[in-house]
Amino acid sequence: MQFLFPSLGLSLAASNADTQSMDRVPPKNDESIVFARGEGARLFQHTCIRALIPAIAAHFVHLIGFGSLMLIFERRFLFAGDCGTLSGDLNWRHVARCDAVRQYSGPVKDWAGSLMLAELALCLVVLSSSFLSRTELIKGKNPWRANPLWGWGFLASLLLILFYLIATLDNGVWGALPWYFYVVAIIMPSLGVMTSELVKRSDQKQEYRAEK
Structure with missing residues (x-):
C-alpha cells in the first residue's frame, strides 16, 4: 500500500490538462481567497462521497469473507463458542453477530484481513481512472489514451494486488468463499467509479461558465 498508491498517484500527474480548462471562471485576484464561496464545503462533501464506496466494499468483503471462512475452517470453534451447531444452517451473518x-x-x-486490504486497494x-x-467524464476521455503511464501503473497495481493475495492466502480459501463474495468484490469498484462520475457532473456545474 505504501508503494502502490504513491506510484499510481504520481502517474496521474502525467495527464494532460482538460480541453475546457480555459472556459472556467478565473480565480479572484485577492491571494487571501483560497476557495470560492462554498467551495471548501463542497470539496469536503465530494471527497467523503468518493471515499464511501471503497470503505463500504472493504467492510462487506471482510464480513462475508471472515464469516464464510470461519464456517468452513473453524466450525468447531463456533460450536464451542455457542455460535451455533456443527450441522446447523449458519451463514456469515450469524458469525458476525457471535460474541465468541x-x-x-x-x-x-489473517485471511479476512488480507481480503479486506486487497478489496480496498482494488477499489482505489x-x-x-476517474x-x-x-471535470471531464470517462466516457468522453479514454483514460488509456489520455495517460499511457497511468495505464501501465494500473495494470502493475492489479498484478501487485493479485500477487499479494497469492502470497497471503492458502489454496483452499478461494474455493471456500461463496459466489456472492466475488460478486460484491467485482461490482463495488465499478460502483465507486460511477459514484465519482456523478460527483464530477456536479463539479461541472460549478467549474464551467454558464452559457449566456
Whole structure:
C-alpha cells in the first residue's frame, strides 16, 4: 500500500490538462481567497462521497469473507463458542453477530484481513481512472489514451494486488468463499467509479461558465 498508491498517484500527474480548462471562471485576484464561496464545503462533501464506496466494499468483503471462512475452517470453534451447531444452517451473518469470534486469533482472521486490504486497494486503483480529469467524464476521455503511464501503473497495481493475495492466502480459501463474495468484490469498484462520475457532473456545474 505504501508503494502502490504513491506510484499510481504520481502517474496521474502525467495527464494532460482538460480541453475546457480555459472556459472556467478565473480565480479572484485577492491571494487571501483560497476557495470560492462554498467551495471548501463542497470539496469536503465530494471527497467523503468518493471515499464511501471503497470503505463500504472493504467492510462487506471482510464480513462475508471472515464469516464464510470461519464456517468452513473453524466450525468447531463456533460450536464451542455457542455460535451455533456443527450441522446447523449458519451463514456469515450469524458469525458476525457471535460474541465468541472476538477472541479468535487464528489464520481465518489473517485471511479476512488480507481480503479486506486487497478489496480496498482494488477499489482505489479502479477509482483512480476517474481522477485523470476533475471535470471531464470517462466516457468522453479514454483514460488509456489520455495517460499511457497511468495505464501501465494500473495494470502493475492489479498484478501487485493479485500477487499479494497469492502470497497471503492458502489454496483452499478461494474455493471456500461463496459466489456472492466475488460478486460484491467485482461490482463495488465499478460502483465507486460511477459514484465519482456523478460527483464530477456536479463539479461541472460549478467549474464551467454558464452559457449566456
